[in-house]
Amino acid sequence: MPTAELLLDGLPAYRLSEEGRGVASIANMLTITRIHNSVSAAAAMRRVVQLARDYATRRTAFGKLLKDHPLHMQTLARMEVETRAAFLLVMDVCRLLGREESGLASQLDVHLLRLLTPVVKLYTGKQAVAVVSEGLESFGGQGYIEDTGLPGILRDAQVLSIWEGTTNVLSLDVLRCVARSSGMVLHAYFTHIKALLAGASGVSSLAPPVKAVGDALSELEQFVQIAASRSPSYLELAARDLGYSLACIYAGALLIDHASWKDASSHDKHAALRWCEQELCLVASKQKRGCYDSSTASLDAALVFDQLIQD
Incomplete structure (x- = not known):
């Protein structure tokens, strides 16, 4: 989902819809991009959980591996549950979209897709920021160091609750x-x-x-x-x-x-x-x-x- 800052100087413009109906004219596209956003959110969550899980098997603190600290495992488990929930939400919306695009959707499917598209986008976008932030914390100071690549994951996640509708x-x-x-x-x-x-x-x-x-x-x-x-x-x-x-x-x-x-x-x-x-x-x-x-x-x-x- 590329984004950019454009300077349009003297460029001809053509109206594509009635004035005030811009959002309505691109509604079908918003369905796709919001679902793409939700997929990105679930992927970011899964990525940081996998990294944190691996790190827990290597990093020693207070005389034992992180994976042997119950509180740390509880934290990672909560991140895992959030990630699983996000994945199932996203895949169910993709299922509904597939049924609609192939002409197999029932009226119930159509209504669900319309409701769940903004719901899943808003929720997974927020949860991705929370889970990724928690994931960085699980690395301690390493999670804040640019060379690890971890801060970039959090910066990328932050946009997920912003574009395609806050x-x-x-x-x-x-x-x-x-x-x-x-x-x-x-x-x-x-x-x-x-x-x-x-x-x-x-x-x-x-x-x-x-x-x-x-x-x-x-x-x-x-x-x-x-x-x-x-x-x-x-x-x-x-x-x-x-x-x-x-x-x-x-x-x-x-x-x-x-x-x-x-x-x-x-x-x-x-x-x-x-x-x-x-x-x-x-x-x-x-x-x-x-x-x-x-x-x-x-x-x-x-x-x-x-x-x-x-x-």
Whole structure:
């Protein structure tokens, strides 16, 4: 995905769409580039995890290898779970795109692709920066030295949350997607996840993560019902947390589905368990704490600009 700074001096220009309809005219291209961005994010995460894992078998600290320090292994395991989740999210969106391009997509597939493209891009872009940063930290001072090549991985990862739509822009795109489909994209989302969970219901070892994702999905449904009666500003304040929640719940369902396959390993099951230990529906818990109430926006602005806040 090349980018450049161009100086266009005296160059003729031709309008390609109606004024104000520029983004709409390139919407199909944005689907492809956002998916490319998500692939790059998953790849960056996998690269740094592989490097950190290898380093843990060679570097000695406090009299033993890093791989023999439980806390370090816990950190790498969390990075591994994030990487697996990102990979499954990306590959599922690629599956949906392939079905659409080959004319095999159902209406559910089309709705899912429209919703998940911005969701997966915004989530993996952010997680790539977090995981790669954690990866550099696992090398200690070596992670900051240019000659190792590691700082370049972090700099490259930083752009993933910026181009093809920043996190906030994509979060608002999710809201537009939901509004314009009259809720059909969310219906497709809920239907597909419930189907994935049902497919894993017979695996006893996956009962805890199945329950965790099912509970989070119910919380998300309740949020949607409550938010439908609120003002547009309420939803806008919740947009980023909604995007994260959609991604976390969907990733959990994919990890569970993957772990339920006949040839799944114990590692696959453990990854699903570890993923579902976190809070999966952030938007619901913040809603309960009143984080999106009408006063929030003005209080946030006052905080940022150091303005007087009236009690």
